[in-house]
Amino acid sequence: MHGRLKVRTTAEQQEIKAKERAKKLAVYKVAMDRIFSKRKSGELDDEILKITGQVLTENPDISTLWNIRKETIVKIKNTFPDLVDNYVSKELTLTEQCIRVNPKSYNSWFHRSWVLDKGSNIDFQAEFLLCDKCLELDERNFHCWDYRRIIVQMSKTPLENELQFSTNKITKNFSNYSSWHYRSELLPRIYPSSSGDTLLDDQKLAEECNLIQNAIFTDPNDQSAWFYQRWLLFTKKESDSKENSKNSGFLSVLNDELESCQQLRDLEPNNKWVILQVCELLRRIDSLGNKKEILQLVSQLTKVDPLRRGYYAYLGSKIEEEKQKKTIPE
Amino acid sequence: MGEDIPSPCDLIVVGTGLVESIVASAASRIGKQVVHLDHRDFYGSSWATFSFNSLKNTLGLIDEFKEHTTQSQKEASDLNISLNSKAVCNAIEKWFILDECKTENDDSHQECEASRGKTSRINWTKSELLKNSRKFNFDISPKLLYSRGEMVEVLINSGICRYAEFKNVSGIYTFDASEGCLLPVPCSRADVFNSKDISMVEKRLLMKVLAMCVDYENKPEEFKEYESGNFDNFLNAHKIQGKIRKYLVDSVAMANDSTNFQDAVKNVQKFVRSIGRYGNTPFLWTLYGSGELPQCFCRCSAVFGGVYCLKRNTENIIIDSDGQAIGIVSDNQKLMARFILIEDCLNPLANIKSGISRAILITDRSITNNDQVAIITVPSANGKDPVRILELSASTMACPPGLYVVHLITRQVTTAVEDLREVIDAVFCSGEKEALDKPNIIWSLHFNINEYDSPEGKLPSNVYSCPGPDLFLDFDDHVIKARNIFQSMYPGEDFLPKVPDPEDVVLEDSSEDIVQENP
Numbered sequence: 031m032h033g034r035l036k037v038r039t040t041a042e043q044q045e046i047k048a049k050e051r052a053k054k055l056a057v058y059k060v061a062m063d064r065i066f067s068k069r070k071s072g073e074l075d076d077e078i079l080k081i082t083g084q085v086l087t088e089n090p091d092i093s094t095l096w097n098i099r100k101e102t103i104v105k106i107k108n109t110f111p112d113l114v115d116n117y118v119s120k121e122l123t124l125t126e127q128c129i130r131v132n133p134k135s136y137n138s139w140f141h142r143s144w145v146l147d148k149g150s151n152i153d154f155q156a157e158f159l160l161c162d163k164c165l166e167l168d169e170r171n172f173h174c175w176d177y178r179r180i181i182v183q184m185s186k187t188p189l190e191n192e193l194q195f196s197t198n199k200i201t202k203n204f205s206n207y208s209s210w211h212y213r214s215e216l217l218p219r220i221y222p223s224s225s226g227d228t229l230l231d232d233q234k235l236a237e238e239c240n241l242i243q244n245a246i247f248t249d250p251n252d253q254s255a256w257f258y259q260r261w262l263l264f265t266k267k268e269s270d271s272k273e274n275s276k277n278s279g280f281l282s283v284l285n286d287e288l289e290s291c292q293q294l295r296d297l298e299p300n301n302k303w304v305i306l307q308v309c310e311l312l313r314r315i316d317s318l319g320n321k322k323e324i325l326q327l328v329s330q331l332t333k334v335d336p337l338r339r340g341y342y343a344y345l346g347s348k349i350e351e352e353k354q355k356k357t358i359p360e
Numbered sequence: 361m362g363e364d365i366p367s368p369c370d371l372i373v374v375g376t377g378l379v380e381s382i383v384a385s386a387a388s389r390i391g392k393q394v395v396h397l398d399h400r401d402f403y404g405s406s407w408a409t410f411s412f413n414s415l416k417n418t419l420g421l422i423d424e425f426k427e428h429t430t431q432s433q434k435e436a437s438d439l440n441i442s443l444n445s446k447a448v449c450n451a452i453e454k455w456f457i458l459d460e461c462k463t464e465n466d467d468s469h470q471e472c473e474a475s476r477g478k479t480s481r482i483n484w485t486k487s488e489l490l491k492n493s494r495k496f497n498f499d500i501s502p503k504l505l506y507s508r509g510e511m512v513e514v515l516i517n518s519g520i521c522r523y524a525e526f527k528n529v530s531g532i533y534t535f536d537a538s539e540g541c542l543l544p545v546p547c548s549r550a551d552v553f554n555s556k557d558i559s560m561v562e563k564r565l566l567m568k569v570l571a572m573c574v575d576y577e578n579k580p581e582e583f584k585e586y587e588s589g590n591f592d593n594f595l596n597a598h599k600i601q602g603k604i605r606k607y608l609v610d611s612v613a614m615a616n617d618s619t620n621f622q623d624a625v626k627n628v629q630k631f632v633r634s635i636g637r638y639g640n641t642p643f644l645w646t647l648y649g650s651g652e653l654p655q656c657f658c659r660c661s662a663v664f665g666g667v668y669c670l671k672r673n674t675e676n677i678i679i680d681s682d683g684q685a686i687g688i689v690s691d692n693q694k695l696m697a698r699f700i701l702i703e704d705c706l707n708p709l710a711n712i713k714s715g716i717s718r719a720i721l722i723t724d725r726s727i728t729n730n731d732q733v734a735i736i737t738v739p740s741a742n743g744k745d746p747v748r749i750l751e752l753s754a755s756t757m758a759c760p761p762g763l764y765v766v767h768l769i770t771r772q773v774t775t776a777v778e779d780l781r782e783v784i785d786a787v788f789c790s791g792e793k794e795a796l797d798k799p800n801i802i803w804s805l806h807f808n809i810n811e812y813d814s815p816e817g818k819l820p821s822n823v824y825s826c827p828g829p830d831l832f833l834d835f836d837d838h839v840i841k842a843r844n845i846f847q848s849m850y851p852g853e854d855f856l857p858k859v860p861d862p863e864d865v866v867l868e869d870s871s872e873d874i875v876q877e878n879p
Contacts, residue, residue: 038864
């Protein structure tokens with residue numbers, strides 16, 4: 031019968047696909063042979079850039095080809111330094127295409143940061159836009175977070191802008207270690223503390239505490255904010271390692287946090303993160319005075335989270351130890 | 361033309377409403393011969409979307425609709441089709457702007473400017489709006505799709521989604537009558553995290569109740585005492601008060617004081633599960649109007665061999681001596697079929713059980729200020745049903761830029777004007793009383809939609825009656841209804857399986873083979 035509609039069967043579809051793949055493979059083999067023979071004879075020219083570029087857009091994870099490109103760029107930079115900017119911009123276009131194919135391609139991101147160094151007038155605005163776009167698509171793409179730190183450094187971008195960026199990311203989805211971590215790197219540099227108890231100045235500390243509270247009350251099972259809170263409250267300046275040097279201001283911050291954690295515990299009595307945090311806060315505030323309560327909480331933790339009972343047992347033994355240490359000199 | 365209609369066929373569908381269209385496409389997809397008729401000159405029946413002019417024609421604002429008086433030969437046992445019954449009725453149109461602003465050199469120019477300044481600050485005139493008639497898309501029954509609801513699943517599974525475009529609803533609000541303001545409803549986890557309107561403890565309670573409802577089926581013992589009661593009891597027991605209660609009841613559970621627990625929880629589940637699939641809110645809106653959807657299904661049916669005929673009357677259903685339907689009489693022509701499907705409004709045995717009060721407004725400004733598609737719930741007062749407001753901006757193709765189309769929907773108690781007066785006065789500014797912070801109404805249309813009740817078991821077993829639009833914001837009940845009808849007609853058959861990829865559809869003995877034969 032002529033002219034009748036027919037739907038291809040799965041076998042037919044597979045056959046078509048297999049044919050396409052065979053064709054692709056043949057082209058790939060020819061291209062690779064040509065690249066290697068050119069490299070052998072030292073022909074690091076426009077043609078080799080063109081062929082490696084074509085192969086890499088299909089498969090951006092062939093390190094060898096990226097390295098051949100690096101050799102070629104270095105050669106051009108040495109022989110025709112005036113032309114190199116043009117080549118750098120071509121490398122940026124190519125890596126962008128490759129990042130589109132595979133946003134987590136180690137090679138593409140690395141090549142991009144390598145090539146930035148070679149050019150003389152890089153448009154960092156465009157680089158930030160690319161990062162924004164990639165982190166929009168996948169806010170946990172650590173390749174892109176890394177790359178962002180590189181361009182921040184190279185372009186001497188004010189850290190305040192980056193802090194704002196991290197805030198925006200957390201506003202969209204606070205379950206984002208990369209972004210919390212970025213804050214923890216930025217904040218002590220922008221708002222250093224004057225005392226030794228914390229890393230941040232008082233006002234920023236209060237703001238960050240509030241941000242964390244919003245996160246842990248919204249979703250107490252999300253670890254990221256709890257981890258950030260630990261960093262915020264329990265990290266001391268390295269130069270200052272004296273015990274019990276807490277000023278009254280910081281002590282009241284700890285007490286406020288304890289109060290809000292207790293409030294959350296009333297609502298979520300079996301959440302391990304909140305129990306653990308109450309333990310840690312009680313310990314920091316007055317390890318000896320709160321010993322009984324802490325040990326009680328530790329035993330509750332063992333019940334609600336038996337998988338980590340070993341860790342909790344260790345925590346309990348540390349509390350006991352602390353007491354002994356203090357009692358000996360007395 | 362009549363000769364082209366295949367008879368006998370497998371299924372005759374009378375009326376192009378949503379349920380009818382879904383069943384028609386599902387039957388065509390499994391190779392059944394479908395004939396789909398409508399006496400109207402447009403697709404979608406009470407689900408249709410209209411331009412300015414066609415809306416006015418259809419609702420009888422300009423009386424163009426002839427009564428159908430055709431007599432046909434019929435046996436006493438046959439069922440007359442109620443072609444004259446109108447599901448959409450009582451339309452009242454009102455303009456709040458001048459007909460026309462006179463031209464520059466006209467003497468009365470100043471007077472006109474002056475009167476315009478007094479009555480409103482709107483730059484549009486009636487003639488200008490009507491000139492843009494085709495840029496308006498007015499829905500008779502505007503409805504949303506839950507991103508993980510039945511409609512979205514059917515559209516994706518069947519591939520019919522390629523015929524339409526959608527936009528994620530950008531804002532959900534509930535109206536606080538005491539403050540006279542809108543409260544944005546935090547939908548996603550990020551919204552709750554960022555909200556400045558509620559306290560930390562409220563955030564926890566809200567998230568906790570949402571999580572509990574989603575987990576309802578897995579933990580029946582936690583809900584035992586609430587299952588038979590109202591949603592209210594459940595909320596009281598969990599100390600949900602104030603704003604978070606408003607969010608939950610008005611917008612998430614789509615409930616009121618008397619909604620039972622099970623229905624409310626089902627809605628909460630749909631809401632929560634739909635968040636994040638296509639954006640921050642759980643709903644999709646169909647660009648160019650909800651009336652696109654019945655047409656999409658009709659198109660699919662036609663692609664797979666369905667025969668379509670608009671402006672074609674159906675006078676009666678022919679019943680044989682066993683009480684089974686054997687066909688219909690359409691424009692005096694007998695068409696035979698194994699199954700017959702009609703919309704409730706044409707079913708002579710169906711009665712009007714209740715009604716919907718509707719208004720469509722054109723306004724000059726957004727109520728919410730920055731949304732492309734917004735849903736606002738004005739909660740029920742004094743035992744009345746809530747009023748749902750849907751505001752569409754120009755980006756949804758509902759109107760020309762600079763204007764907004766607003767739909768109001770509630771249960772009919774008296775007339776559409778009366779049922780919606782209070783809400784319209786609270787939210788909009790109509791004519792004389794100018795309020796700076798409220799959008800001005802430029803044009804309004806009030807009407808009612810009848811809801812029918814088709815009695816079970818009175819129709820022959822091979823005749824099915826399909827419900828028209830209801831009060832709910834979504835399509836899910838109708839999709840389920842369509843699937844049930846299909847499965848009762850064709851047990852064991854696939855309901856709307858995936859349409860093959862166009863690249864995989866080939867003509868047998870196609871040119872490819874011919875080329876091989878003659879190299």
